[in-house]
Amino acid sequence: MSPSRVLVLNSGSSSVKYQLLDMRDHSRLATGLVERIGEQTSRLKHTALTTGDTREYNGPIADHQAALKAVAEELARDGLGLESTELAAIGHRVVHGGMFFTEPTVIDDAVLTEIERLIPVAPLHNPANLTGIRTAMALRPDLPQVAVFDTAFHTTMPESAARYAIDPKIADRLRIRRYGFHGTSHAYVSRATAGLLGKAPQELNVIVLHLGNGASASAVRGGRCVDTSMGLTPLEGLVMGTRSGDLDPAVIFHLERVGGMSMDEIDTLLNKRSGLFGLCGDNDMREIQRRIDEGDREARLAFDIYIHRLKKYIGAYYAVLGRVDAVAFTAGVGENAAAVRAAAVAGLEELGLAVDDGLNAVRGDAPRLISPASARVAVAVVPTDEELEIATQTYALVGKDD
Numbered sequence: 001m002s003p004s005r006v007l008v009l010n011s012g013s014s015s016v017k018y019q020l021l022d023m024r025d026h027s028r029l030a031t032g033l034v035e036r037i038g039e040q041t042s043r044l045k046h047t048a049l050t051t052g053d054t055r056e057y058n059g060p061i062a063d064h065q066a067a068l069k070a071v072a073e074e075l076a077r078d079g080l081g082l083e084s085t086e087l088a089a090i091g092h093r094v095v096h097g098g099m100f101f102t103e104p105t106v107i108d109d110a111v112l113t114e115i116e117r118l119i120p121v122a123p124l125h126n127p128a129n130l131t132g133i134r135t136a137m138a139l140r141p142d143l144p145q146v147a148v149f150d151t152a153f154h155t156t157m158p159e160s161a162a163r164y165a166i167d168p169k170i171a172d173r174l175r176i177r178r179y180g181f182h183g184t185s186h187a188y189v190s191r192a193t194a195g196l197l198g199k200a201p202q203e204l205n206v207i208v209l210h211l212g213n214g215a216s217a218s219a220v221r222g223g224r225c226v227d228t229s230m231g232l233t234p235l236e237g238l239v240m241g242t243r244s245g246d247l248d249p250a251v252i253f254h255l256e257r258v259g260g261m262s263m264d265e266i267d268t269l270l271n272k273r274s275g276l277f278g279l280c281g282d283n284d285m286r287e288i289q290r291r292i293d294e295g296d297r298e299a300r301l302a303f304d305i306y307i308h309r310l311k312k313y314i315g316a317y318y319a320v321l322g323r324v325d326a327v328a329f330t331a332g333v334g335e336n337a338a339a340v341r342a343a344a345v346a347g348l349e350e351l352g353l354a355v356d357d358g359l360n361a362v363r364g365d366a367p368r369l370i371s372p373a374s375a376r377v378a379v380a381v382v383p384t385d386e387e388l389e390i391a392t393q394t395y396a397l398v399g400k401d402d
């Protein structure tokens with residue numbers, strides 16, 4: 001039998017999420033997370049689903065290379081190591097693929113060079129993705145390594161949505177355009193929403209709200225992305241955990257000219273010290289909700305700003321699509337925070353959007369409707385699975401049938 005396992009690595013700016021899957025039946029063999037890489041309080045949590053064992057390691061993990069070595073060791077302890085002949089490929093999430101990569105791609109030197117060239121437009125993400133790829137390549141140089149790009153799903157956006165209103169000669173020279181991110185999730189969730197409604201993706205117009213630490217919205221017409229809220233970089237759009245999302249670009253001139261800040265300081269301010277964290281000191285929606293329950297006004301305002309922006313995007317994408325069949329909430333906040341879902345669609349009854357409080361309160365891992373049966377637009381919670389989608393695309397590219 002030919003090898004059927006795929007290891008998926010999702011290297012974030014300070015974390016690595018991973019899953020080992022058997023693509024014959026899509027079963028998960030191992031899953032885990034390394035977080036707070038580079039800090040004294042790093043944590044690795046590893047679960048072998050083959051045995052049900054969970055192990056946790058707390059202590060400093062210096063960088064992504066050390067994190068991946070630790071992951072490889074944990075897998076080896078369960079007999080699932082990278083040396084396994086059952087491994088068919090390693091699939092990597094790569095955040096920025098520019099306009100060049102519209103499909104999953106087997107990684108070679110030219111692909112590495114292109115991902116490296118895109119670092120200036122994904123400074124938090126592409127360097128971590130590259131370290132993940134290089135470390136995995138060193139451990140298994142013989143194995144196909146596949147890059148699955150966050151930007152790929154959005155390459156179908158029309159020029160009217162993808163271009164900024166600036167001089168096209170300057171834009172083209174510097175490749176400034178709206179690329180969009182979280183595409184693997186938007187693709188998976190829009191398809192799963194169609195599945196939930198018993199329709200083909202081609203029949204459906206969906207607004208997908210991916211609300212994690214990074215957050216983005218997309219308008220999907222008949223299975224193809226026609227607009228999304230992130231732009232040249234993952235900074236544009238919704239209010240996020242630590243990113244500001246949309247602001248008047250003149251705020252940046254003002255911070256530099258009047259505030260005396262350097263460009264690097266402004267970059268850090270907007271990417272790492274803004275959003276929910278900048279507004280109230282917390283970026284975890286659970287903590288914000290706890291503070292609101294205690295009457296904290298700062299947390300309340302942060303929540304209200306977050307919801308206001310989200311609602312504006314729902315309205316905007318309603319207008320872009322003309323007809324909306326479904327709105328799907330996904331990722332950490334979208335899947336878990338019922339209060340966010342309720343607030344985001346509150347007052348949109350005229351648009352056919354409503355949430356049933358009873359259904360909205362139900363928890364679970366399965367895709368589910370939360371709109372009343374009579375509603376014109378289906379509102380749904382559709383858990384994302386970027387790792388399964390990356391594994392599926394990776395295996396489709398390299399897997400061989402027996």
Ligand SMILES: Nc1ncnc2c1ncn2[C@@H]1O[C@H](COP(=O)(O)OP(=O)(O)O)[C@@H](O)[C@H]1O
Pocket residue numbers: 211212213214241283284285286331332333336337
């Ligand atoms: N039960 C919950 N209630 C509210 N928010 C939650 C809950 N669980 C997770 N979250 C939110 O999800 C966020 C992480 O989402 P996730 O999709 O895992 O993000 P990322 O992949 O960007 O790290 C956390 O910051 C937290 O705000």
Ligand SMILES: CC(=O)OP(=O)(O)O
Pocket residue numbers: 012095125150181182212213214215234
């Ligand atoms: C592109 C992006 O924002 O990714 P993440 O949500 O993983 O930070």
Ligand SMILES: [Mg+2]
Pocket residue numbers: 212213214331
């Ligand atoms: Mg995420």
